[in-house]
Amino acid sequence: MNGFVLDILEDYYGPGQTIPQPSTVKEITHILGSFPYQSPIAGMNENLITSGLVKAEAASLVPATPPELDSLSNSSVSVESSRLNNVVNITFAKYPDEEKLIKAPDTIEMTSGNRTYTGKRLYDASWIFGPVRYQSDIILNGEIIETIQSDTETQQFTVPLNTFGTMEVCTYYTFELNTDAVSNKICHPVDLADVSVRVPSFGTLDDLNYFANNYELKINVTYRNEANPNSYNRVLELNPNHQKKTVKVSEIYNKTWDAVIGDHEIVVNDIIGSSARNFYLSYRNYLNIDMPSSGNITKIVDSSGNPINSIRLSTYDGGKITLVTE
Structure with a gap:
């Protein structure tokens, strides 16, 4: 009926005008x-x-x-040294309202009397700014080299062993999507020179050099001839000897150690007439040996065919020799 009346009015008065x-x-x-x-x-x-x-x-x-963040009451920072890196461990006081660490759901529950009502949530700050997060700035020599954000109160950061200087770790609360808003900051100075490191036991010169490269250690090497070829390249003495000890990085960084390393000399006259095969088995791990036949040795020549009178493994390691046999 209403539509009928409106149609008659439109026919009589014309179409209606939009209300401005x-x-x-x-x-x-x-x-x-x-x-x-x-x-x-x-x-x-x-x-x-x-x-x-x-x-x-x-x-x-x-x-x-964004809403105001609660204050960070405390945090702690510790550093431990591994074989490859310094590991920085960071721990925060838990955020007082742990629900703020989670993005709010689309629904909201409200209770009145003994009844609970569920409705659509129209707005929550976590949708705009993100939930609360734990954040740390790693500062080395005055510059931020890394910023870590997490939803848990523990964090880790690795620093290469050969990193030195003034380090500071600053901790605070922020929002996942708005890191301009921060709580108070608590900063911790970290003296990398005071980090403790466990010095391993060194089997070979290669092991020692690997460790030394991480701490800019200088190794003065003195070779000592040993009767057993298995002593070649082994660490026999070390001064100072920190092996199997825990020391501060400052005690070893950029220092000088003296190392006595095992060597072995082969006097060719002593093996003339001996089995070429036995010689090959004894020295194949140290020398590149060409053995055309397995008879007894008459002489040993280098890659140019020149006779060799003696072979010191420390100066001939990996060098090619040929066993001339009867």
């Missing part, structure tokens, strides 16, 4: 569910932005502002 928007009404675009109305943040989720008409006096927008 009053000057007292303005259109605004704002973050959905916020009041006072908040300005959208560049790059934020478009599903959280809406537009609508409001009275002109309420059309002003306020900047989107």
Whole structure:
């Protein structure tokens, strides 16, 4: 019936005119569910932005502002040395309201009397700024070299063993999507020279050099001839000897150690007439040996065919020799 009446009125008076928007009404675009109305943040989720008409006096927008973070009451930093790195362990006091560490769900529950009602949540700060996070700045010689963010109160960071200088670790709370908002900061100086390191036992010169390279150690090597070829390249003496001890990095960094390393000399006259095969089996791990036949040795020549009178493994390691046999 209403439609019939409206059709008659339109036929008589003509089609209706659009009601003009009053000057007292303005259109605004704002973050959905916020009041006072908040300005959208560049790059934020478009599903959280809406537009609508409001009275002109309420059309002003306020900047989107994250909630205030609780204060960080304490944190701790410790450093331990492994074979390859210094490991920085960081521990925060737990955030007082642990629910703030989780992005709020789309629904909200409200209780009245003995009944609980579930409805759609229109707004939560965690949707805009992200949940609360634990964050650390690793500062070396005045520059931030790493920033760590986590949703748990423990963090780890590795620093190469040959990293030296003034290090500081600054800890604070922030938001996952807005790291400009931070709590108070607690900073801890870290003296890498005071880090404890366990010095291993060195089997060979290669083991010793590997360790020394990490700490810019200088190794003065003196070779000592040993009757047993298995002593070749072995660490026989070390001064100072910190093997199997825990020391401060400052005690070994850029220091000089004296090492006595095993060597072995082969006097060719002593093996003339002996089995070439036995010689090969004894020295194949140290020398590149060509053995055309397995008879008894008459002489040994180098790669140019020149006779060799003696072979010191420390100066001939890997060198090619040929066994000339009967």
